[in-house]
Amino acid sequence: MSRLSAAARRDIEVQSYPLILFILVPILALGLQSFVSLHFSRFDMLDLPLLVTIYFAISRRNPVVGTVVGAVIGIAQDGLTRQPLGIFGICKSIIGYLAASLGVRIDTENHGTRALLTFGFFFLHSGMYWLLVRRLLAQPYAWGWIHELVRAVVNTIVSVILFALLDLAKQKEY
Amino acid sequence: MESFLSRYKNALVLIVVLLAQVIGVAIQVRRPLPKEHAQPDAGGVRLIRYWAISLVSPPERLVHWLGTSILGVWDNYLDLVHVRQQNKDLESELRRLRIQEGGIAEDARQGQRLQQLLAFKEKYVYHTLPAQIIGTSGVEQSRILSIDKGAKDGVAVDMPVITQDGVVGRIREVFPHTSQVLEITDPTSGAGVILATTRIRGILRGNALGQPQVMSVMPDERIKAGEPVVTSGGDQIFPRGLAVGYVDRVIVDPERDPLVDVVIRPAANLSQLEEVLVITNMGAEVTPRQKLDMIQSEAVASTEQLRASEVLAERLPSRIDPDAPPDSEDNDASPDAQGEDIGRPMRPPAAVHADRFTPNATPAATTLTPGARLAPQSEGVLTVSKPRPATPSSSSSGVASGGTDSAEVTPKRKVPEMVPDDGSRPPAGTVTRPAIANSTGENANHAPASTPKPAASASTVSSGNGETGSSETRSSTTGVATPVTRQAVPKTNNAANAGVNPPPPKTIVVVDGPLPPSAKKPASSTSATTAVPRSSTTQPSSGTPAQHAPATLSQKPSSTAPVQHKGPELVPDDGSRPPPTMLQKPKPQPTAPAQQPQGGRL
Numbered sequence: 001m002s003r004l005s006a007a008a009r010r011d012i013e014v015q016s017y018p019l020i021l022f023i024l025v026p027i028l029a030l031g032l033q034s035f036v037s038l039h040f041s042r043f044d045m046l047d048l049p050l051l052v053t054i055y056f057a058i059s060r061r062n063p064v065v066g067t068v069v070g071a072v073i074g075i076a077q078d079g080l081t082r083q084p085l086g087i088f089g090i091c092k093s094i095i096g097y098l099a100a101s102l103g104v105r106i107d108t109e110n111h112g113t114r115a116l117l118t119f120g121f122f123f124l125h126s127g128m129y130w131l132l133v134r135r136l137l138a139q140p141y142a143w144g145w146i147h148e149l150v151r152a153v154v155n156t157i158v159s160v161i162l163f164a165l166l167d168l169a170k171q172k173e174y
Numbered sequence: 175m176e177s178f179l180s181r182y183k184n185a186l187v188l189i190v191v192l193l194a195q196v197i198g199v200a201i202q203v204r205r206p207l208p209k210e211h212a213q214p215d216a217g218g219v220r221l222i223r224y225w226a227i228s229l230v231s232p233p234e235r236l237v238h239w240l241g242t243s244i245l246g247v248w249d250n251y252l253d254l255v256h257v258r259q260q261n262k263d264l265e266s267e268l269r270r271l272r273i274q275e276g277g278i279a280e281d282a283r284q285g286q287r288l289q290q291l292l293a294f295k296e297k298y299v300y301h302t303l304p305a306q307i308i309g310t311s312g313v314e315q316s317r318i319l320s321i322d323k324g325a326k327d328g329v330a331v332d333m334p335v336i337t338q339d340g341v342v343g344r345i346r347e348v349f350p351h352t353s354q355v356l357e358i359t360d361p362t363s364g365a366g367v368i369l370a371t372t373r374i375r376g377i378l379r380g381n382a383l384g385q386p387q388v389m390s391v392m393p394d395e396r397i398k399a400g401e402p403v404v405t406s407g408g409d410q411i412f413p414r415g416l417a418v419g420y421v422d423r424v425i426v427d428p429e430r431d432p433l434v435d436v437v438i439r440p441a442a443n444l445s446q447l448e449e450v451l452v453i454t455n456m457g458a459e460v461t462p463r464q465k466l467d468m469i470q471s472e473a474v475a476s477t478e479q480l481r482a483s484e485v486l487a488e489r490l491p492s493r494i495d496p497d498a499p500p501d502s503e504d505n506d507a508s509p510d511a512q513g514e515d516i517g518r519p520m521r522p523p524a525a526v527h528a529d530r531f532t533p534n535a536t537p538a539a540t541t542l543t544p545g546a547r548l549a550p551q552s553e554g555v556l557t558v559s560k561p562r563p564a565t566p567s568s569s570s571s572g573v574a575s576g577g578t579d580s581a582e583v584t585p586k587r588k589v590p591e592m593v594p595d596d597g598s599r600p601p602a603g604t605v606t607r608p609a610i611a612n613s614t615g616e617n618a619n620h621a622p623a624s625t626p627k628p629a630a631s632a633s634t635v636s637s638g639n640g641e642t643g644s645s646e647t648r649s650s651t652t653g654v655a656t657p658v659t660r661q662a663v664p665k666t667n668n669a670a671n672a673g674v675n676p677p678p679p680k681t682i683v684v685v686d687g688p689l690p691p692s693a694k695k696p697a698s699s700t701s702a703t704t705a706v707p708r709s710s711t712t713q714p715s716s717g718t719p720a721q722h723a724p725a726t727l728s729q730k731p732s733s734t735a736p737v738q739h740k741g742p743e744l745v746p747d748d749g750s751r752p753p754p755t756m757l758q759k760p761k762p763q764p765t766a767p768a769q770q771p772q773g774g775r776l
Contacts, residue, residue: 030226030229030230031237033312034230034234034309034310035308035310037311038307038310038447041446044310044314045314063184063187064187067191068187075195076225077312078226079222079223079224079225079226079227079230080227080230080309080316080320081311081315081316082318082346082354082356082362083316084198084199085195085198085223086195086199093191093192093195094188094192097184132199136199136203137199137203140361140381141315141382142381
């Protein structure tokens with residue numbers, strides 16, 4: 001349980017992640033999102049690339065890194081869809097920037113805080129995505145508050161578990 | 175400046191990244207080029223997408239291979255219970271389906287022949303490529319599938335993707351080893367479909383909830399839930415007749431209020447797809463396997479038909495009467511009746527009693543003489559029951575019994591006969607014509623005309639050529655119907671016949687129509703006579719009641735018989751051709767001025 005609890009700000013500043021983790025985790029998230037949805041159609045309620053973006057943004061606390069990571073993951077996710085490249089990239093770039101900016105000011109090592117941030121960022125992500133798809137691309141998009149609320153709750157729950165698992169890969173640098 | 179960049183570095187990076195992506199999106203969503211020049215994605219975009227696919231596909235393929243291998247080992251080596259029985263059942267099912275397919279293929283071939291007649295090109299599924307689904311887009315709003323076959327396997331853009339249950343979608347992007355399939359449930363997809371029962375056509379697209387629906391259809395009460403929906407072939411992508419799904423419900427189109435959207439329940443289970451078939455080749459001909467099935471089905475069908483006929487003949491013996499005479503009139507055996515000459519002309523049946531109105535009884539126009547007319551000739555014995563007029567009658571060529579109450583007509587033959595326009599008869603025979611009246615009674619041996627006319631007034635007209643009274647005996651002033659016996663000789667010979675049978679001193683000319691000016695002069699006549707208007711009954715001028723006089727129609731078969739022209743002559747009622755005796759001709763004309771209609775003269 002102690003591994004899941006948020007660490008002190010002093011400890012966080014000396015933590016870092018191996019480079020391979022920055023590469024494999026997004027790819028694994030995209031792969032799982034694509035593969036699991038094939039056999040479990042309800043799995044597409046999750047947005048693993050978004051959760052990975054939030055995690056790396058609030059952990060690194062660098063808005064530039066968060067923006068770039070969000071853009072790369074978003075564009076890669078766009079590559080799996082039929083929509084133009086950049087829709088998810090724009091959304092996740094903004095989410096990465098905001099998450100990294102908030103990570104500097106608040107304690108994001110707390111699981112409650114992470115859950116609240118994930119819940120809010122997911123709604124923000126859905127709102128931006130609806131705006132881009134519906135207004136910019138003029139494509140049909142069914143917006144349902146209940147549906148989006150359920151998705152946000154599910155993603156929040158999954159994010160808590162996922163973030164705790166990713167915390168295991170932290171490298172403390174003293 | 176340096177401090178500005180360092181101070182707003184994060185925001186500037188965000189702005190640059192967002193601006194670059196917005197520009198990239200704007201480039202991608204520009205107006206598409208024509209189909210022959212367009213590509214699903216531009217080169218750069220396709221490269222990025224290819225990178226993303228390349229990053230995601232290997233782990234997906236690896237995971238899929240692991241899963242397939244494990245399941246394969248389990249299914250092929252462990253889970254083999256009841257496999258032998260299933261194999262037998264499947265083989266029998268396969269035989270049954272092949273026979274059924276043969277029957278269907280026969281119908282398809284018939285349809286193909288008809289389509290060839292109409293120059294309609296139908297596309298048949300000629301070759302398919304099985305592929306496995308290795309992934310999806312993972313996004314609710316994007317209905318994309320990834321398959322493990324790409325360009326190196328022969329997959330191309332816009333190839334249809336189906337399953338054994340129905341349509342899945344079409345190829346959207348092709349990479350060397352993978353491809354993207356756009357499902358029919360995607361909002362950007364499109365397929366021409368037709369409702370199988372109501373034959374309503376429409377475009378199938380996915381709605382925002384991921385359900386396929388036929389967009390903007392006119393409201394129709396016939397559209398019911400469960401109605402099958404198949405591809406129409408109008409989109410030039412999907413072959414015609416592939417199952418798409420079934421009608422789920424009808425909803426009002428929110429953007430086009432009078433129109434409705436028909437929500438479809440897909441026939442293929444799009445949420446549990448594992449293997450699909452990519453139609454890589456569509457031809458206008460059936461496959462050799464289908465041709466073989468057609469031949470087999472034809473043989474089976476002909477055998478079954480023959481057997482059914484035999485069984486029907488055995489089970490229904492009462493329908494065949496053994497005592498019935500054979501059908502000698504096999505009208506349907508003619509080629510025309512068999513449908514070889516559908517457009518043959520309709521002909522009336524043969525007449526039981528031919529007359530002059532019978533088709534083909536009229537002689538050809540080339541055989542007719544201008545001015546001549548065709549008159550019927552009757553012969554036989556006519557006995558009229560009415561009392562005979564006062565004058566006795568006798569006939570040299572026929573038998574006429576007057577004064578009896580019974581009428582008996584025994585015509586031997588009634589055929590058209592050519593009568594010269596000058597009133598003479600053709601030399602072929604002699605015609606006994608009825609007369610209207612005879613004052614002297616010398617020619618009263620002939621019965622009155624069968625179509626007598628009332629003897630209102632008559633006048634004897636002397637013609638300039640001396641024909642008056644020389645060859646024809648007209649009715650007498652008494653008005654009693656008197657038959658006239660004429661012989662088919664020219665009038666020029668009537669002068670010699672006049673000595674054999676001298677004409678009476680007074681004759682009545684039945685004028686049928688307006689008289690010529692010369693004939694209207696009563697003073698020129700030898701005696702005052704009364705014109706006889708036309709009527710259906712004979713009205714004797716002697717004051718006897720009007721009655722039908724007995725008539726005797728006879729024909730002298732002997733050509734040497736004396737020519738007799740006695741009694742009045744009936745002329746056409748149109749007045750176009752008065753009798754020759756009424757015309758003041760300096761000399762006889764070789765031809766008549768005009769041909770008279772048939773039946774104008776009796």
